[in-house]
Amino acid sequence: MLLLRGYVHSEFLADHRVRPPASIDNVPEEILSGGPVLDARGEKPISHRVPDHTLVLTFDDGPDPEWTPKVLDKLREHDAHGVFFVTGTMASRYPDLVRRMVQEGHEVGLHTFNHPDLSYQSTSRIDWELSQNQLALQGAAGVRTSLFRPPYSSTADALDDESWPVTQYIAKRGYITTFIDTDTEDWQRPGVGEIMRRATPKKDGDGAIVLMHDSGGDRSQTVAALDKWLPEMAGKGYKFANLTEALKAPSAHTPVSGFERWKGKSWVLAVGVSENAMSFLVVALAIVGVLVFSRFGLMLLLSAIHARKVRKRDFVWGRFPVTEPVSVLVPAYNERECIANTVRSLAASDHPVEVIVIDDGSTDGTADIVEALRLPNVRVVRQANAGKPAALNNGVRHATCELIVMMDGDTVFEPTTVRELVQPFADPSVGAVAGNAKVGNRDSLIGAWQHIEYVMGFNLDRRMYDILRCMPTIPGAVGAFRRTALWRVGGMSDDTLAEDTDVTMALHRDGWRVVYAENARAWTEAPESVQQLWSQRYRWSYGTMQAIWKHRRAVVERGASGRFGRVGLPFVSLFMVFAPLLAPLIDVFLVYGLVFGPSAKTALAWAGVLAIQGVCAAYAFRLDHERMRHLVSLPLQQILYRQLMYVVLLQSWITALTGGRLRWQKLRRTGAVEAAPTSGREKAGAL
Template sequence: MSRASRRRAAHRKQRNRRLPLRYLLPSLLLVAVAVMLLLRGYVHSEFLADHRVRPPGDNDRVPREILEGGPVVDARGEKPVTYEVPDRTIVLTFDDGPDPEWTPKVLDKLAEYDAHAVFFVTGTMASRHPDLVRRMVAEGHEVGLHTFNHPDLSYQDPSGIDRQLSQNQLALVGAAGVRTSLFRPPYSSHTHALDNESWRVTEYIGRHGYITAFNDTDSKDWARPGVAEIVERATPKKPGDGAIVLLHDSGGDRSQTVTALDRLLSRLTSQGYEFANLTEALNAPSAHTPATGLELWKGKAFVGAVGLSERLTGVLVVGLAVIGSLVLARFGLMLALSATHARRVRKRGFAWGRNPVTEPVTVLVPAYNEAKCIANTVRSLTASDHPIEVVVVDDGSRDGTADIVESMGLPNVRVVRQANAGKPAALNNGIAHASHDIIVMMDGDTVFEPTTVRELVQPFADPRVGAVAGNAKVGNRDTLIGAWQHIEYVMGFNLDRRMYDMLQCMPTIPGAVGAFRREALERVGGMSEDTLAEDTDITMAIHRDGWRVVYAENARAWTEAPESVRQLWSQRYRWSYGTMQAMWKHRRAVIERGPSGRFGRVGLPLVSLFMVIAPLLAPLIDVFLLYGLVFGPTKETVVAWLGVLAVQGVCAAYAFRLDREPMTHLISLPLQQVLYRQLMYVVLLQSWITALTGGRLRWQKLRRTGVVEAAPVTTVPAQGRRRGEHSHDPEKSALV
């Protein structure tokens, strides 16, 4: 094996090691984001919680001593017992927290009076606000379990009860590093209100080592009856009696509770009451035990993951606001500027110069293994109504592409053969063999209409024009993937192009149909191999050199779009990565003066926003749709998503009207938004990873079928044939 062969083999081996990583990283990132959102939805969602509350039932199986006993039930032993709070002792209990707004105010008020209390926290709130739980423990308060997401446990089977307890305990361990033996069931009241179902739960809880704390003094602050009423209900009925008082530090507006707490503490302190936590009041060992080992790490990992999901969701919400603003701004700009552009183009007497362009031009056709398409391509050119010479540059094809062209024996068609060197080299070779000063470039899988070349070169009547973009259209639009690309092309060529035209910063001339002034090409050094998007690269270079880049709407070219997801992935991956390379190459335009600086400070930011950032954030619209459907609010989420779709539908319909296309393909627009956008997102994400990791991407040849045999007959108004427009490449336009 030669040294060169060994180098190529080593390069292939290295590439094969790296490719799976580039596919793996986007997948892992998507899975991680999905898991974080699911976790966030689980700890937040009211939709998933069971809000059923069982009405009171029979209590014939509840022991009489329990019904008539104190508010604290210990069912851990063979015989359950109850306890009462000693005289002149108040155990303040707060349910449903911690709440980031009201719990700190409650803690501040307790600290002011040097009072202790018991906080029965839910797992969802404790995992979201662990700092408040840590503060409770640090300030001498006790923490008890109140289930994970507040269901009526009488509706739960043993596995459901176990899950509520273990998840609630896990959140407490992760937040404060302690376990607790105190428990209060949601929707509970006094012990005399126990029925057979709730007693079954209390017994089960006791067998698992928990003491159940009910109450004997209910403030009913959840109903917000007024501060005075809350204070009155929270005060023991008999002066001097001890009590367990039920209050809430979460679940809504608790301003009345905080105010009432101040008055209650002041009144009862003056009457000689003490405010203790439950074990202090009962002179029992602390309900808290330190968590250690694996249990502690599991709790910290859970709370840490919840915190990460909260921060991630905050970032995604900001991203959603950004993409929403970008989408609306983009569509608003496109509609406003495209309407102005259309009126300008339709203006009577519009022409690019005093005289039409009639001199012959050279058409370059770079071809690599285009045996299935090349005959259709060359034959369409020979039908042109403008004088042309055709130069087919065979880039080392192995399927007889050059032989097919030569065997056709067509006049004014030449074949130039070269060793395989890539598309930019083939185009530069073709430029060297071109006989004329205006050079048209097209792909080997594209067919022109008879009027395409003539329409494409008319803008060169203006000596300021250095390059012209034609109207590339999808020829194989009968498949679903083809129809989606057809929508993308039409929207890109009829709205984006007009916006960029009015702003004078078209970023790309499509490789399928574009024309250049030889002088402009020579001044910028011809086609460059620096990037994988040579069409974007050359367009930006011509802009920076001071030339105008315009668009010829009626210069239609029909190209074969990828027909499989794999081929589409390969093509868009190359485009996305190549566009990033071109932007990086021309980044100095941002700080330069003259035409280059104008393009750098207007064109590059717009390309970054609408072709890189917006497509990368666009799937957030669908992510939050799924999130809203699962976790709510469902109605508002669906309405918002349909609103975005409606805006896109209006823009697409307007674009189809401008391009004189039938509206039937827009039927697949909703499905395109759900599926096609995700594919474009993953492609762009992979391109970002490739760029950030310093990867190199080789040229990826698509498998052609030759399905586009001839250009469809298009009726163009005579007046429209004299007009042209600015544009950018729809192939590089990401659909948002």
């Protein structure tokens, strides 16, 4: 719809060049000295003049929604007719005005579709200008016309060696070319009196074709001049007629029907839809802008509050630090490339842990690899393949500790991760803790983009949600739970494809606090191909929608569930499901503005949005003690990577609305993340 609108608004193919006068060697003398109406359709060109005491009023460049109705009103008031040379772009956009012209007895002529100087154009472009102009006329008024006026033309004696061949070619296409006798130059707004003087024939009683404009700017002087000039000239014995009426020729209009009529009506209908679509999209863009900037503002403000709270030296979760042993659950399905690195990182933990690897029916020897390591406090629980939620629940049943840490089989922990992750449990109201998941394989372009997304889109968000007390997701790569809280909500559910989001929402509804531990860092292997990334994000996106729908009743419930339903669910739905669906409008309007203009302002506006995103990203990187060098790829991420995420979300919406089923898809792992850095700062060679 935007492309059609740009096409109709004469921006895409607009050509504003005007050729300077050329020689007249090849223009017949009888044409130069002849009348303003040129019929060159036959073997010999014929010129015609308007009879005495007859004025043919012609109006170029319309119709205009403001000035054309006023011109038509004045003509009707003074019982005058005229010829309107309409452009295809304006006739397509305002078909009702063209229809009114014909119904009120005026003639309509073609003035091309895009108003270019035809002497610069090829014959194919000329054909297109004429056919598109006729198509708009057919759709608007149901007629074709044989009258034509070239843009930037004037009197017949202004024809030259560049414009004469064009005039001949157009005549072969069946058109009568209409030039002028007098030019009011009303587009210069010289004043009402001057317009009237220029419109009047120099010799009293002479007939003339008068040029005026009903579009292209402020035409108030033209309307005022008509109101005075028409009765004045009528008092001198002049009549105001259509061109064919003045020449006593057949009407220039030919009714169209059948396919040609419906083709024109379809065109006009499509243009009307595109005009309305533009209005709708502008409103939608404004809504998106408010949402995007509100989200950025909230993230920056609340993340700053969260960071200040964490930095307070006297801030502690409870009277004493948490030192009790922790059960770490590692669900694994065909993780032979990663599992050894994962288990070794847990064995190096500075907090007492028991490690339980739940082998979910692996066929690649994952369990054998773990057992072969012979690490203390590490054991394997084997089960038939039943899915990740079942594996985690099985692990909880085998755990001996009250505090449960869950991680993925492709993730490695820092030595301090478990200790940092469980400290919030010193507060008895805390039921679960989200850790800081970081991309380990960030050297590729896709990895770098995901790194930016994790630091900015996930972890900065988690700081915001932590302050708002509506954390939507405990990441599967690094999260901790109280066993008591977990069993109270029924454990890990397989009702959705996002079991981590599902259980987090269930904990909120049960009254537990869910908090964020930014120093509990886990290094995970992100997808390294577009196909794997698509599969992962599709599952995440669709699973989040499932979880929101599953817990929708919280909106009308009381207590903790009601608070989450009326605060958390709207936030999550707005910022994670609905706003991203509209966000592509920013990029759509970027393309539209660059193609159809104003290009400079469009690029500047988009750069402003990118700059704000850059500020948020830089702040998030600073909070996470990350190097800024990866932000170099942020503009490219916005252009390419973000579009992929939009399409993934759209596909998730389609799947949800059509009731489709999405199965769990296992991602191929490479074992690229071998160990975690020993501090929060990225170190060269650590991965």
